Amino acid sequence: MAEIQGCARIECTGLGKSFPGGLRAVAPLDVTFQPGATTALVGPSGCGKSTLLRLIAGLEDPSEGKVLIDDLPPSRQTALGAISVAFQDPSLLPWLTVRANVALARKLARQSPDPTLVDELIGLVGLSGSEKTRPAALSGGMRQRAAIARALATQPRILLLDEPFGAVDELTRRQLARDLPPLWQSRGTTTLLVTHSIHEAVTLADSILVLSPRPARIVADIAVPLPHPRDAHGADFRALVTRTSKALAQGDADNAPMAAQ
Numbered sequence: 001m002a003e004i005q006g007c008a009r010i011e012c013t014g015l016g017k018s019f020p021g022g023l024r025a026v027a028p029l030d031v032t033f034q035p036g037a038t039t040a041l042v043g044p045s046g047c048g049k050s051t052l053l054r055l056i057a058g059l060e061d062p063s064e065g066k067v068l069i070d071d072l073p074p075s076r077q078t079a080l081g082a083i084s085v086a087f088q089d090p091s092l093l094p095w096l097t098v099r100a101n102v103a104l105a106r107k108l109a110r111q112s113p114d115p116t117l118v119d120e121l122i123g124l125v126g127l128s129g130s131e132k133t134r135p136a137a138l139s140g141g142m143r144q145r146a147a148i149a150r151a152l153a154t155q156p157r158i159l160l161l162d163e164p165f166g167a168v169d170e171l172t173r174r175q176l177a178r179d180l181p182p183l184w185q186s187r188g189t190t191t192l193l194v195t196h197s198i199h200e201a202v203t204l205a206d207s208i209l210v211l212s213p214r215p216a217r218i219v220a221d222i223a224v225p226l227p228h229p230r231d232a233h234g235a236d237f238r239a240l241v242t243r244t245s246k247a248l249a250q251g252d253a254d255n256a257p258m259a260a261q
């Protein structure tokens with residue numbers, strides 16, 4: 001995919017993370033994420049995907065190496081309102097309605113109110129009619145969808161998504177898979193998506209980074225040069241699913257204690 005001018009470039013150099021007690025979650029990694037593209041991160045459970053995303057979001061400090069986003073550390077980009085995150089556990093404010101939760105994101109980023117955009121995004125994630133509902137009265141999947149709308153409300157340059165569709169029903173998931181890529185493309189959003197679903201990765205991403213078991217290192221970087229919306233039954237789609245799945249299995253085998261000599 002051609003690099004889009006003006007889009008955010010995320011560069012990780014020798015980036016590693018160990019937690020107290022010596023647990024190493026991320027091996028030193030060198031990776032540059034394509035500006036304006038969507039990259040899916042797939043890997044076995046506990047391999048360090050969320051930790052990598054949190055390092056890029058500036059929510060964790062690296063043990064070694066660094067992250068630079070357009071030559072600035074993540075904390076500076078966050079202060080500029082450039083980064084939005086939607087993580088597994090949608091932390092909506094319980095006393096605010098869906099609409100107020102989504103609108104709050106703009107306020108916190110010191111952006112002007114944009115009720116039209118807020119309602120458009122609520123519609124995009126299939127929550128029209130629930131604008132005035134408070135989180136406690138929403139299902140888990142509805143809360144996740146509200147969190148996705150909130151993440152999009154600031155029109156961020158960088159979008160970090162950690163399993164955002166985990167509790168979202170299949171129909172809405174398909175609708176989001178159809179609607180989100182054109183939105184990201186039109187805005188030139190640099191998007192990182194952590195997912196357990198290879199199918200979701202091939203549906204949404206421009207490239208897929210396959211990570212090894214902990215500590216995360218890159219096993220494969222697979223380009224997904226298919227136009228949107230993607231036909232999951234097409235031969236090219238299925239070939240990419242198989243390729244990603246094989247890379248995942250290979251990463252596992254390479255890490256096994258009795259791996260072939």
Ligand SMILES: Nc1ncnc2c1ncn2[C@@H]1O[C@H](COP(=O)(O)OP(=O)(O)OP(=O)(O)O)[C@@H](O)[C@H]1O
Pocket residue numbers: 019020023024025043044045046047048049050051052214
């Ligand atoms: N704050 C922390 N303190 C200590 N260990 C941690 C901390 N956060 C994560 N870990 C450990 O780091 C490893 C990687 O965790 P991480 O959440 O990044 O994995 P993951 O690939 O996102 O997993 P999953 O796919 O299951 O969500 C795990 O062994 C986890 O227990």
